[in-house]
Amino acid sequence: MAIPWSPATRTAAAPGSSSGWYPVAHSAEVSTTPVQVGAGGRAYVVVRLTADGEVTAVSARCPHRLVPLVAAGVVDGHLQCPYHGWRFNAEGRCVEIPSLGPDGTPPPRADLTVPWAVEERDGWVWLAPERTATLRPPRSGGSRPAPDPEPVPDPAPPSGPVFGNLDPSLTRAWHPVALADELVDGGYVQARLLGRTWTVHRRDGELDADPPAWGVQERYGVVWLAPDEPQGPVLAVPEAEDPRFAAAWLPPARSAAPAGPLADTLLDVAHVPFVHAGTTGTSAEEVPAHVVTPEAGGFRSVQEHWSDRGAGRRRATSVYRVPFQLLRRLEEPATGTVRTVLFLLQPEDRDSTRIYTCVLLCAGDAGAVPGDVLAVAVTHQEELLAEDLALHARMDSQGLPLLLRDELHVPADRLGVALRRALADFAAAGATADLPDRASA
Numbered sequence: 001m002a003i004p005w006s007p008a009t010r011t012a013a014a015p016g017s018s019s020g021w022y023p024v025a026h027s028a029e030v031s032t033t034p035v036q037v038g039a040g041g042r043a044y045v046v047v048r049l050t051a052d053g054e055v056t057a058v059s060a061r062c063p064h065r066l067v068p069l070v071a072a073g074v075v076d077g078h079l080q081c082p083y084h085g086w087r088f089n090a091e092g093r094c095v096e097i098p099s100l101g102p103d104g105t106p107p108p109r110a111d112l113t114v115p116w117a118v119e120e121r122d123g124w125v126w127l128a129p130e131r132t133a134t135l136r137p138p139r140s141g142g143s144r145p146a147p148d149p150e151p152v153p154d155p156a157p158p159s160g161p162v163f164g165n166l167d168p169s170l171t172r173a174w175h176p177v178a179l180a181d182e183l184v185d186g187g188y189v190q191a192r193l194l195g196r197t198w199t200v201h202r203r204d205g206e207l208d209a210d211p212p213a214w215g216v217q218e219r220y221g222v223v224w225l226a227p228d229e230p231q232g233p234v235l236a237v238p239e240a241e242d243p244r245f246a247a248a249w250l251p252p253a254r255s256a257a258p259a260g261p262l263a264d265t266l267l268d269v270a271h272v273p274f275v276h277a278g279t280t281g282t283s284a285e286e287v288p289a290h291v292v293t294p295e296a297g298g299f300r301s302v303q304e305h306w307s308d309r310g311a312g313r314r315r316a317t318s319v320y321r322v323p324f325q326l327l328r329r330l331e332e333p334a335t336g337t338v339r340t341v342l343f344l345l346q347p348e349d350r351d352s353t354r355i356y357t358c359v360l361l362c363a364g365d366a367g368a369v370p371g372d373v374l375a376v377a378v379t380h381q382e383e384l385l386a387e388d389l390a391l392h393a394r395m396d397s398q399g400l401p402l403l404l405r406d407e408l409h410v411p412a413d414r415l416g417v418a419l420r421r422a423l424a425d426f427a428a429a430g431a432t433a434d435l436p437d438r439a440s441a
Contacts, residue, residue: 019128019129019130020128021136021138022038022128023124023144024037024125026125027120030047034047039115039128040129040130043153044059044127045057045058045079047079049078054090055125057127059155064086064110066407078096083274084099084270085098086098091114098286100411100412101286119136121139121140122139122140124137161424163399163402165195165259165399166349167427168430169426169430170430172231173231174234175194175324175346176223176354178191179252180218180222180223183207185202186203187202191348192352193227196211198211200225209225214228215230221247221358234325245340246368246374247360248375248378249356250357250385252355253385254352254353255355256351257393258353258398258399260419261395262355262392263419264400267318267320267328269287273285279384280384288303289411290303297321298319299319299320303315313334314331315330320419322423324344325343326342326343335365336362337365337366338361338362338364339359340359340361342357342360344357359381361374400419402424
């Protein structure tokens with residue numbers, strides 16, 4: 001946090017107050033690339049919205065998914081969030097939410113907060129977080145106007161519960177711990193799960209774990225482990241048992257991001273034109289209304305739309321099961337072709353998640369899927385996943401906020417809202433199951 005200029009030259013402030021002027025950066029350091037700074041115990045980013053423009057200061061996180069805006073860019077004179085393309089003007093007002101379409105109106109909560117004043121003087125950028133009686137910052141004669149600043153404060157964390165990788169309820173679920181071909185007969189693998197190391201053995205075709213687990217099984221080419229009695233079964237994947245489908249697993253990937261925010265991204269459609277612009281070439285557009293249908297242990301959503309590649313009507317299906325099992329299926333009913341991507345997330349430690357991804361293709365009327373076609377699909381999916389993981393490397397998230405008012409949700413976020421509710425119910429059920437039986441006490 002930057003230290004205010006000498007108390008002798010500014011209005012006195014009560015302890016803990018953010019009144020007064022705070023030098024936060026040298027003017028030459030501020031360009032069209034945002035810089036995170038602190039003033040009065042609050043985090044901001046400072047940026048120029050044109051190459052030679054004035055300095056703008058706004059709150060440090062996008063209200064939508066709490067993305068640090070130090071990762072934002074300047075586009076057409078606005079600050080653009082890298083996740084979903086929300087744009088903000090110099091006053092912090094949200095002027096565009098692409099998923100709402102060209103006629104959509106951003107809600108008031110989409111606006112960023114701004115300090116009372118921002119000014120450049122003597123080669124320094126000064127912020128006044130709140131109204132102050134001193135209308136201008138003091139002169140510094142070009143010298144450093146304050147001691148070396150303390151570390152910039154992190155933006156305020158969510159006020160409600162955050163579902164992280166070590167949530168106690170996660171012991172009551174099936175988790176992937178290895179691909180089946182990683183575990184040969186007579187051998188073993190060691191896997192991190194929920195902050196513990198598990199050793200899984202395969203002996204004469206049978207699986208067991210040390211320390212003992214409620215269950216270990218193999219399904220869909222994956223080894224699963226449930227530490228305690230799980231609340232629900234493994235996600236059903238009909239394609240995995242359909243001989244018309246060709247399947248290939250990507251090499252497992254690893255991220256420092258928690259599994260909850262990763263699942264949120266993998267279910268999300270509105271981020272594609274911004275996070276994957278160079279890979280998919282998809283332009284920003286309104287996300288059509290869609291219905292999310294609750295199911296036991298999760299939910300399902302089906303959307304239909306016309307293809308922009310002349311393939312006729314397409315059907316997109318998303319299926320989710322707690323805690324971190326999901327698939328996305330894209331069908332072209334006219335030709336019978338289907339492309340399904342299965343995602344399974346292994347919460348290893350607080351700051352580590354292993355990601356398993358399987359691509360399943362059906363060529364429909366065209367017959368068997370050629371090997372080179374499947375290889376291209378795998379490479380494409382690897383590129384998409386790498387882009388998602390690069391985004392999360394900049395987000396510095398501790399988990400998925402479960403209190404809906406901690407983030408701002410728009411109609412395109414129906415799947416994300418359903419995810420938060422499903423995990424909140426899952427956590428609550430796990431907590432209830434762990435309570436002692438009063439009748440037998």
